[in-house]
Amino acid sequence: MTCTALQRFEDLVAALRDASRADEQFTLGYNAEHSRFIRFNHAKVRQAGEVSQASALLRLVHDRRQAEVQFTLGDDRQLDRQRLGEALEKLRRTLPLLAADPYLRLDESPWQSRDVQAQPLPACSDVLAQIEQGASTLDLVGIYAAGSICRGFASSFGAFGWHQANSFNLDWSLFHANGQAVKANYAGQAWDSQALAVRLQQARNQLELLGRPGMTLTPGSYRAYLAPAAMDEIVGLLGWGGFSAQALATGNSALQRLYNGDAQLSPRVSIDEQVTGSLSPMFSNEGALRRDVRLVGEGRALERLVSARSAAEFALQANGADSHESPCALSLAPGNLPSSQILERLGTGLYISNLWYLNYSDLPAARMTGLTRFATFWVEDGRIQAPVSTMRFDDSLYNLLGSQLEDLTHERELILSTSTYEQRQTGSSHLPGALVKGLTLTL
């Protein structure tokens, strides 16, 4: 698929240009992947398979009316052209039924973007052999997902984007016999056996600490360190409309008090949508060229994520967001805490590796709840004492990243999305850990 996917897309674009009429405008998005998925349980292969899929998203515009259809492509030039023709006809039948769309805005620039990263991936047998060698005596559970991903975009105005990359994501947990577990991940575009061995050993070391007798905390406020993976859950929840121009304009954003000036975060907090240098395509499926956007600067709200539609509806300037207006490459600026001093600066409190299943207790107040999961430790005088059983927190973002934030780590982690809903995702976040003076535990 590596070299033919682009040809298939170009062929589809050419067919669409031929079929479209002078008074019609179109955009055509393209998604394809060839993926191998191998699930593990007890360090053995539980389920394995391959998925080859491709789809196109055609939007047709005529007389200020628009509609879109997504359709599967079948790896056959004639069949794909036939499906494109059927999609076009469906949209032509639909548009006359619609009223003119007052929020229609089209990017008429003929932008060009091409990015191909086709590093070879390891043989499946090599990956299996290395996992067996490194984890055969361990209770390892997780998934290896690898293969090519392609994203394309073209418009009737001459815009053309192509993004193609080979990548892998090995996401796993090691379980102790007592039920405690540590989470780890090895993802990227160039496989390095030594790097995987190091990560397996790091997880193995944490697993030994999890074998100590556990302790259960009572509800209350605790000094805590939130590792980057835990921070990823918090900023992931904020991504659900937090920075969205539409959500902010309609009372549906958790950050509405930050953006209307009623609340602030700590001056240590600066948040960017940092697409440049990330693994995400530089364009969205809807055709917007993504941009770097400073969302929060030194604790104060700055820009929001604005789609073309929101720009028209709320008289704003579009800045590359797609219709969901969620970040795809969120970056939280580093702080001054060296990672080597985390335990010392924490002193006595909780070391939280991961959080899980966050949601809002009170959305306008940015009050969120969630649970500890994987490798949470009680620390006394800078030394790990015992693993802690699952605890629920319920606290406001304005505490966690506001009045209670003591520092952020100087070093950050690049966290690549493991999400495979519908297709392998390309999102990422670049985050430090956070030391907080008080985290409210409730259950």
Added chain:
Amino acid sequence: MFDSSALLRQRFAALRSQAEFFSLRHVRQSFQSLSVRRNVAEPPSFSEDQGAMLTVRVKGVEAYAATADLSQTGLQRALEQAEGLAREIAAHALLDLGDQPVASGRHDHLSPNLDRPLPSLGEWLDLLARESASVPKDPRLVDWQASLGIGHVEQIFLSSAGAELRHAQRFLFPGVSVTASDGHDSQSRSLGRENFGQQGGLEVIERCGLVGASASVADQALQLLLAPNTPSGARDLLLMPDQMMLQIHESIGHPLEMDRILGDERNYAGTSFVKASDFGRLQYGSAKLNVTFDPSIDEELASYSHDDDGTSASKQFLIRDGLLLRPLGGALSQHRSGLQGVANSRACSWNRAPIDRMANLNIEPGDRSLEQLIAGIEHGILMRTNRSWSIDDARNKFQFGCEWGQLIEQGELKGVVKNPNYRGVSAQFWRNLSAVGDRSTLQVLGTPNCGKGEPNQVVRVGHASPACVFSQIDVFGGDA
């Protein structure tokens, strides 16, 4: 309907394989999303998708390959890819499925009223526009939306053992939501949307109550904006069906999934506080708790004749009189665990393999009318319509929030309260079930958004429930 059957049957018969067993599961699905937001129609969105998964068993090891290339060559190539992968992983395989029975049944299953046409696109948009326009003009009403999703799914399952199982289903997801804001606080109220979906035709819209609902939904959003916060403390909790469905889903459904108990999901969706040894022994809830897996309620979202592994589906009690009886485990999980389960091996589409999922998971009705439930509460609160959900990876410690709360004092409904939240522990919560509503309080609900699995999958699940009362639950409000 089933236009692809003859061709697929012919191509399947022509496939050549060294495997001792192989199957083809073809899925063709379409969806249309319509919405009118703040009196402006959003661009309609359509999707058309089809493909096939080829699954093989080679010397007791199974593997799959999924492809959208449905030509003879494409299917043969996918079959060979699956065979090659099965051989590649053989030395590392967790399971030997050599003696696992295979599906061989033949049956067609159709959604109710599938042959009755639906209104045209223009008629649907008119309906949604009317609902949107019915929201009163009030500067505090800052956002509102009337929406409808319609899905069609056809699936054909063929196996080398002679199975031919066909499903044709239609799903409707209507909804209205309104948000009120005073610039500092905001409150939303909704009908349907993520909390309602059914199989069928136009009658689903009627059962949802969509037509003419917008004005009252908007009024309730404004009431919430003016309401005090939910007070903190222990109260009897009356949950209406559109919150019961979430409670059932998270704290009965997920913990009873056998693949979680067997450890497959520990890296992502999580494990379970329930152990394999608990079945037949654990008193999960009070004696008033009766929970069924029921694929036979025509309109419920996950009603079907066979699951995606080809196992015949029938109604089974998972919990009877509070006693835990059987897990949500399909044929493979039953084979692995030695426990009797149900036909719940399901996949979201052709590109994902079946795993243990919820399907229709229901609470059987009791003997109290809604009036009797309320009259039996001295100091309590009614909550309806889920808006927030969070539960630990063992599906034990939970915290849920609703859109609408109403206090109950001395057996009477009192004032509206906003931000109604409650928390508890699954292992104890169901033992506090003190009263169960009768059939007049029961609603057949469901959601299109149940996520699980590696690689990830979202499936439709149904939940039918009466209103239920739980004694002495920790409730609380928000900060605003």
